[in-house]
Amino acid sequence: MASVPAVLTSEWTKIRSVSSTVWTLFAAFAVTVVMGAALSALLNATFDDLSETEQATFDPTFVSFSGTVLGQLAMVVFGVLVVGTEYSSGMIRTSLAAVPQRATFLLSKITVAGVLAFVVGLLTSFVSFFLSQAMLGDRGTDIGAENVLRAVVGGGLYMGLIAIFSMGVAAMLRSSMLSLGILMPFFFLVSQILSAVPGAKNVARYFPDQAGSKIMQVVPEAMGSDPSPYGPWAGLGIMVLWVLAAVLGGFLVLKKRDA
């Protein structure tokens, strides 16, 4: 039985020894921070043009995470590549010959990559928050304010969960290209569009990204968004359920299918 610490060490070596890890995680960080800061500056300058409801529910914390919409895509790429390159390179056969226990293999991989994504997400979240608050000036908020710290840490959790969800999907589909082809349009377009369509939005608010992003809001119904039937933690819980389903699906595929 390959011991769990041994598999974790090995997965860490695998992750740190490919350049795609550095690039995707750096992109997730940079895109989220830069876009969040830029939108904060823009909203601050054009605050008077916002509608009354938007002004009334102005959420400086949520605004600083505007970059997440794009930054999460880099996290998706990171998660997909961590699992998908095992298949595209054929490394999966070497890996599974070395770790015949499928559960140990997949869970170790997801743990290492998930923790890394969470740490980077947390860093992104804090930098994004403080930079954006600086941009917002007087309209900004403070990390000590009620629920703000929850939202900022939640931003890191959200990034980590997005990465793990992508790993689960990649393990189910066993292909980087296929996974990216489904996840990228889903998170970037489908989810965003459906959440704006009346009727469809009742379903779309249970999508992992829509539900999970509630954790980053401090003001309820932030920026004129619709009221939702669940709170921030319940929203994150819905996202966690999605993630668990994806990982379980990935595990079952790995266990049942021939490598």
Added chain:
Amino acid sequence: MIEAVGLTKRYGAKTAVDDLSFQVRPGAVTGFLGPNGSGKSTTMRMILGLDRPTAGHVTIGGHPYRDLPNAPRQVGALLDAKGVHGGRTARNHLLSLAQLAGIPAARVDEVLGVVGLRDVAKRRSSGFSLGMGQRLGIAAALLGDPQVLLFDEPVNGLDPEGIHWVRNLMKSLAAEGRTVFVSSHLMSEMALTADHLIVIGRGRLLSDMSVTDFISANSADFARVRVPDDGPEGREKLTASLIEAGGRVMSEPGGALRVTGLPLPRISDLAHGCDVRLWELSPHQASLEEAYMRLTQGLVDYRSTDDAKAGLAEPPPQDPYASLLGAGGLAAPPEPVEVPQDGWYAPPPPVPGQGPGPRSGPSPAPADEPSSAAPAEEQTSKDLR
């Protein structure tokens, strides 16, 4: 010790491996031979627990692979040379594998030296040639100093020096008492490396015996007989006489006769009996390659056809012989069957008191043998496909 019992793998309607049972013993190099697509790699993957058998099971040292405690320390495998993340350096690739089994990093540098990749250890493997990839795969197999080693086509892409090295490596690993299981589609390679042979075709076991036994059971020893070229009469007379005595006669391109099924003294006696002089009567032994080709000739999945280049080439000039034959002047004289240049080998002669070995496959003789009644029947290699 690897033991397969009734191993079967189906992909939909296609049966890749069909009721395969064999044992691979320690202390010897066991060659695993078969044409492309005969199920060698599928069998290897099932041994390693990567593919689940549809029926039957395979164990290593009594355990199914997935249940082996610390598998990398017991079994080393080279499956495909390109099974490496191209962006990772050779050393990091091996290091990640070593860490799985608690193998110290110093061992990584050791095996890199053994396979001759020390100079490129820090280079990304995407830039590796196929031969370097094979060496990296072999290094991964050797990493845990395992007692059981599996190599799938290890000499693919290696240069002659590398092939020589792999050959000696296999032998020395076996000499240390390890179980070495090597697949190949090259009989000539196995003849030099293996002590024992397991031959499969279309997923079925064709032969499981030592290399020496394999040769004697499958080789079609034949006699080459050459008669004076002073006319076809002597040749025809001798051919008729040999066939009558139960031999099989084929004519070789050079005009000599290839006789199977009769001992040399008997051929000499028959020639004397019908008053034909012999210029040559020599014994020949088929190579291992021939024995293998004969065994698998009916079971090759991917056989090339003639490239007719239809519509691509100018129509060839009129065949001068066609018009000659068309004139009807020449009736084809009775002739023994031509020996095809390649692609077909005579079935082995029946050996009295000794079976042809555990050959459960269909009879590897798809073509008509020259019937004794009509030795003159003209056959071309095209008919034999």
